[in-house]
Amino acid sequence: MPHTLNGRTIAILATDGFEQSELIEPKRALEEAGATVHVIAPKGGTIRGWDETDWGAEVAVDLALGQARPETYDGLVLPGGQINPDKLRLEPEAVAFVRAFFEAGKPVGAICHGPWLLVEADVARGRRVTSYPSIRTDLKNAGAEWVDQEVVVDQGLVTSRKPDDLPAFNAKLIEELAEGRHHGQRRSA
16 A cells, blocks of 8 residues: 555544445545544444445444544544434534544545535635535535535545545545645634
8 A cells, every 4th residue: 555554543423324335445445554443423332324225234433422532533534424414513522523623734534425514613615625416505605615526635635425436535535644734724714
């Protein structure tokens, strides 16, 4: 692998209803690149994925959100699925967790409906992003420049549209995480 993430710890923030491939595949790619990956959710135990058209597998939660500290992580991944980010954006702790990564200049990856959390955390303004097409207007209204591309990188923020984009998303995510902090990643004023 051209980029190594040995010694890096990455958070994946999710809850019930995450798109299964959008959590499982980035987690596997990050671990194969040498990262330690923690699944963080509002509650401990397990969370259940959505696998395209029906409920999927359960994934173990490594840490409940109330115990997670953004400063202990080198980057953040926000899987999509329509249910997952819609539930998380109603959790003030989850929104604050996302915002903290931007304030620290740490890389963030968001795929599909995951960028809804960028809107809620007020970190989309002035950023070039992509997402699932149904949330395009939400991102534009939040001040983002939305484009229809497989993967978009903007100062440490990696976004993609859908599960078909996972190979490109994972590759760019690993690249940005290997680069580390990005001064331009900071939250817009």
